[in-house]
Amino acid sequence: MLRFDSIKKLISALDDEVVIVGNLGPTSDEMWHAKDRQKNYYTYGSMGLCSSIALGISLNCNNKVVAFDGDGSILMNLGSLATIGRENPSNLIVLIWDNEMWGQVGRQYSHTHYTANLEEISKGSGISHTATVENIEQLEIAFSKALSSEGPWVIIAKIEEGEYLPVAPVEPEKTTYRFRESMLKNTKA
Numbered sequence: 001m002l003r004f005d006s007i008k009k010l011i012s013a014l015d016d017e018v019v020i021v022g023n024l025g026p027t028s029d030e031m032w033h034a035k036d037r038q039k040n041y042y043t044y045g046s047m048g049l050c051s052s053i054a055l056g057i058s059l060n061c062n063n064k065v066v067a068f069d070g071d072g073s074i075l076m077n078l079g080s081l082a083t084i085g086r087e088n089p090s091n092l093i094v095l096i097w098d099n100e101m102w103g104q105v106g107r108q109y110s111h112t113h114y115t116a117n118l119e120e121i122s123k124g125s126g127i128s129h130t131a132t133v134e135n136i137e138q139l140e141i142a143f144s145k146a147l148s149s150e151g152p153w154v155i156i157a158k159i160e161e162g163e164y165l166p167v168a169p170v171e172p173e174k175t176t177y178r179f180r181e182s183m184l185k186n187t188k189a
Contacts, residue, residue, distance in 0.1 A: 001134070001135050001136050001139065001157065001158070001159050001160065002159060002160055002162045003026070003027065003030060003097045003099075003157075003159045003162065004030045004033070004034070004162060004165065005136065006097075006136055006139055006157060006159070007027075007030045007031055007034045007068065008034040008035075009136060009140065010095075010139075010140075010143055011031065011034045011035045011037075012034075012035065013144075014147075016037065016038070016039065017039065017063050017064070018039065018063060018064045018065075018066060018147070019039045019041065019054075019057055019058075019061070019063050019064070019065040019066065019183070020037070020039065020040050020041070020065075020066045020067075020068060021041045021043060021050055021051075021053050021054040021057065021065065021066070021067045021068065022040060022041065022042050022043060022050070022068045023043060023047075023050040023067075023068055023069050023070045023073050023097070024043055024044055024045060024046055024047050024050070024070075024073070025044065025164075026164050026165070027068050027069075027070060027097065028042035028043065028044055028168065028170070029164070029165050029166070029167055029168045030165055031068065031168075032168030032170060033165050033166075033168065036168075038178055038179065038181075038182035039063070039179065039182050039183070040175075040179075041053070041057070041175070041176075041179045042168070042170050042172070042175055044170065044172060047072070047073050047076060048073050048074075048076035048077035048080075049073075049077065049080075050067050050068070050069040050070075050073055051067045051069050051073075051074065051077070051080040051081070051084065051094050052077065052080045052083070053067075054066070054067035054069075054092060054094065055067075055080065055083060055084055055087065055089065055092060057183075058089040058091050058092040058152075059087060059089055061091075061183060062091065063091065063183075064091050064092075064093065064147060065089075065091055065092050065093070066092075066093045066094075066095060067092070067093070067094045067095065068095055068097065069094055069095065069096050069097070070096065070097050070098075070099070071096055071097070071098040071099065071100065071101075071110050071112045071118065071156075072101070072102045072110050074096055074118060075110055075111055075112070075116065078121065081094075081121060081122050081125040081127065081154070082125045082126075084125065084127060084152050084154075085122075085125035085126025085127045085152075086126065088126070088152060089151065089152050090150040090151050090152070091151060092151050092152040092153070093143070093146045093147070093151055093152070093153045093154075093155065094122075094152070094153065094154045094155070095143070095155045095157060096118055096154065096155070096156045096157065097157055097159050098112050098118065098156050098157060098158050098159065099159050099160065099161045100112045100113035100158075101113065101161060107161065118132075118154070118156045119131070119132045119154065119156050122154040122156075127152055127153075127154050129146065129149070129150075129151055129152065129153040129154070130153070130154045130155070130156075131145075131153075131154075131155050131156070132155075132156040132158065133155060133156070133157050133158065134158045139155070139157050142155050143155060
């Protein structure tokens with residue numbers, strides 16, 4: 001399964017109120033190419049922080065919040081899973097694109113290529129709703145279930161590394177302003 005094909009399919013099914021936080025580089029580029037939305041938050045240059053940013057947003061709004069994270073980034077900040085388990089936000093879905101490599105820094109195998117099991121780590125962190133999927137049909141079923149039920153959820157999507165798309169013409173300051181403005185009416189009181 002390719003990440004870009006999956007992102008296109010998932011984003012096309014979302015309503016405008018679902019927040020998506022995209023992992024650095026290729027994931028954020030693919031989100032932009034699939035469908036640039038006001039509630040897309042692109043985290044260029046924030047390796048290891050996508051799920052933490054999504055957690056902070058989820059704790060302060062009523063929207064469903066989805067982190068499109070990566071195995072390398074999660075491995076750089078495993079504490080994010082423990083914090084998600086502790087905080088237990090019902091509106092958070094962490095979707096980890098697992099290509100079993102550190103794609104942005106040279107395509108070396110990551111720990112998930114060997115022995116690390118991110119679903120078991122998530123469960124051990126107190127996250128009871130988890131799934132590992134290996135094709136687009138399984139992903140759509142798990143994602144739909146996560147959207148329609150209480151979380152937090154962690155879904156590990158095993159993917160092949162594809163070719164990178166052109167860098168999206170995203171301006172971080174403008175994107176942050178646009179995102180913040182779209183969220184002003186959705187914050188928790």
